[in-house]
Amino acid sequence: MAKLIVSGAGGRMGRLIVAIIAREKQHQLAGALEAPSAPFIGQDAGELAGVGKLGVSVVEDYATLAQPDTVTLDFTNAEASLQHLGIASEKRAAIVIGSTGFTPEMESRAQSLAQRTRTVIAPNMSVGVNVLMKITAEVAKILSSFDAEVLEIHHNTKVDAPSGTALALGRLIAEARGLDFKSNAVFGREGITGVRQPPTIAVFGLRAGDAVGDHTVYFGGQGERLELTHRAQSRESLARGALRAAQWVERQPPGLYSMRDVLGL
Numbered sequence: 001m002a003k004l005i006v007s008g009a010g011g012r013m014g015r016l017i018v019a020i021i022a023r024e025k026q027h028q029l030a031g032a033l034e035a036p037s038a039p040f041i042g043q044d045a046g047e048l049a050g051v052g053k054l055g056v057s058v059v060e061d062y063a064t065l066a067q068p069d070t071v072t073l074d075f076t077n078a079e080a081s082l083q084h085l086g087i088a089s090e091k092r093a094a095i096v097i098g099s100t101g102f103t104p105e106m107e108s109r110a111q112s113l114a115q116r117t118r119t120v121i122a123p124n125m126s127v128g129v130n131v132l133m134k135i136t137a138e139v140a141k142i143l144s145s146f147d148a149e150v151l152e153i154h155h156n157t158k159v160d161a162p163s164g165t166a167l168a169l170g171r172l173i174a175e176a177r178g179l180d181f182k183s184n185a186v187f188g189r190e191g192i193t194g195v196r197q198p199p200t201i202a203v204f205g206l207r208a209g210d211a212v213g214d215h216t217v218y219f220g221g222q223g224e225r226l227e228l229t230h231r232a233q234s235r236e237s238l239a240r241g242a243l244r245a246a247q248w249v250e251r252q253p254p255g256l257y258s259m260r261d262v263l264g265l
Helices: 012-024 045-049 078-091 104-114 127-142 164-176 236-249 259-263
Strands: 003-007 028-033 070-074 094-097 118-121 147-154 201-207 214-220 225-231 255-257
Touching (some): 003 078, 012 028, 012 236, 028 045, 028 070, 070 078, 070 236, 078 094, 078 104, 094 236, 104 118, 104 255, 118 236, 118 259, 127 164, 127 214, 127 225, 127 236, 127 259, 147 164, 164 201, 164 214, 236 259
Parallel strands (some): 003 028, 094 118, 118 255, 147 201
Antiparallel strands (some): 214 225
16 A cells, blocks of 8 residues: 655645545555645645545655655645656655646756656656557657647646646657757737648647646648647546556656656556
8 A cells, every 4th residue: 555645735636636535445655745835734634635534744844754655746836746756756655646737947847856766756647648648659750740739727726838748748749850859839829821841830828717638639630630639637547647657656666757757668
């Protein structure tokens, strides 16, 4: 039974993960973490998640929770996740990070820290999305002459765009075609843009309502178009993927892993 720490315990994902842990009892809730400014500090994590008292209070000091036999599930933000990864690497605590919005400098720092402990970092922990990623890379290589575009839609409170998953899909297409994603990525079109240049890979983000997260990859050829779509119907797909990652990574040697490693894809 994995000893889990839920970081961002007061958020939507954090509460959902706590609720699943409480209902299914396959894991042990060992700690709950929130930002010092959060109004949830001191509250019982179970009551906060709507599943009754669990005897685990929400705290702000991660260093007091992280231990070598714990796995942290972190769905906060890029800055907080990087801080938590630094502490986890010092404490040799396993950590699963689902936050997005990392800058290139933050990504480089995260990759360095992750090598010191057992770490999974994934922009999307849904099993279906990670199958989409594998298929996208394969199709991008097979349909190398087709134009490739990525479109995503998320709820109106998501603060980064395009989504980390959409960017990951764009990078996979570029890698499959031997391209540098940064120099070939397009993030907006307006006015007289001219003819589309074949190497480019456009990634667009929409924000509307309460959409959990849809991602579509378009491969356009002459006289035909292939569309690969994944739609998240609830955040439970992400929460269950994160729990699966936590169970897997606690048995691994130190290093940085992806959800594709977790799923054996």
